[in-house]
């Protein structure tokens with residue numbers, strides 16, 4: 034897919050922007066704090082209806098007004114589509130080809146993106162929550178139904194946790210807890226199965242890409258670590274039963290601690306390089322390469338799932354990669370995906386390798402070619 038143009042109104046530090054993006058590679062160049070990342074964030078939001086760096090939509094609204102708007106025209110396999118997203122204190126409104134979408138899930142994924150930013154190193158180095166967010170964002174893009182299940186799971190989890198906080202060992206309403214357990218397991222099983230499936234596919238691509246970047250010296254493997262031991266991923270009813278059994282096992286502990294201890298909200302995944310866990314034993318360079326391999330794998334995975342390559346958003350990352358890895362990155366995306374790069378200086382970008390590049394100067398919320 035290809036983003037032909039983007040339009041912003043009162044979005045972050047952009048009062049009004051209309052930008053044609055006819056090139057395969059688009060480099061946004063400028064000093065710090067001018068609005069380069071804000072531009073990538075807006076493209077990201079057009080794909081997922083939310084920012085990659087904040088969960089608070091109101092932060093996206095420019096200080097000069099009370100509504101922010103992002104619009105874009107995207108060429109896809111079957112034709113052009115216009116997307117329009119408005120944020121206000123009342124929430125967000127999304128339109129596809131001028132038609133307002135009652136469900137945001139119809140809008141999400143109309144354009145697909147893969148973002149690679151310095152903080153992605155945290156997917157390897159950081160806490161399980163970062164990895165779960167990574168999984169959820171990526172699966173949600175290709176399967177919007179997943180996000181709906183996740184929301185339903187979150188609601189049950191919250192109610193269950195609220196109840197556990199007030200319950201004491203002598204005063205447990207078992208009938209009520211059973212109802213929540215069943216709902217938690219019903220949605221939880223769906224989430225776990227989707228995660229398992231996604232990780233399996235990601236592994237296939239990431240292993241190949243990682244081997245390419247490291248000249249075959251490193252084998253990357255990705256392991257799903259659910260919150261309870263199970264090998265019953267294929268059979269939903271067996272997995273459901275195991276989930277229910279686990280909840281029974283941890284019941285007393287949950288009542289004591291006032292929190293739900295089993296379920297996908299406590300899942301994790303682990304990355305191994307040549308059999309050694311990258312989070313613990315990997316060097317900074319190996320961890321960075323792992324994060325890069327994951328992102329490049331996502332590009333292939335999205336193509337496989339939806340039959341079209343996503344847009345690639347590279348936020349200030351080229352300067353962090355050595356020549357070898359930069360070349361690998363550029364060669365991987367160049368022919369396949371339209372790319373948007375932010376940088377503070379062209380010297381950090383291997384321009385000689387880039388074909389069909391448009392360079393845009395970003396200054397204080399305005400863009401010139």
Ligand SMILES: Nc1ncnc2c1ncn2[C@@H]1O[C@H](COP(=O)(O)OP(=O)(O)OP(=O)(O)O)[C@@H](O)[C@H]1O
Pocket residue numbers: 044045046047063064065066067068069070071072092093094095096097349375377
């Ligand atoms: N809601 C908002 N309304 C107006 N301006 C905002 C809003 N949110 C952030 N900004 C401004 O946007 C600017 C930051 O833009 P951005 O994060 O895109 O920087 P950048 O050009 O990517 O810089 P760097 O190279 O440091 O990453 C800051 O000047 C900040 O004050």
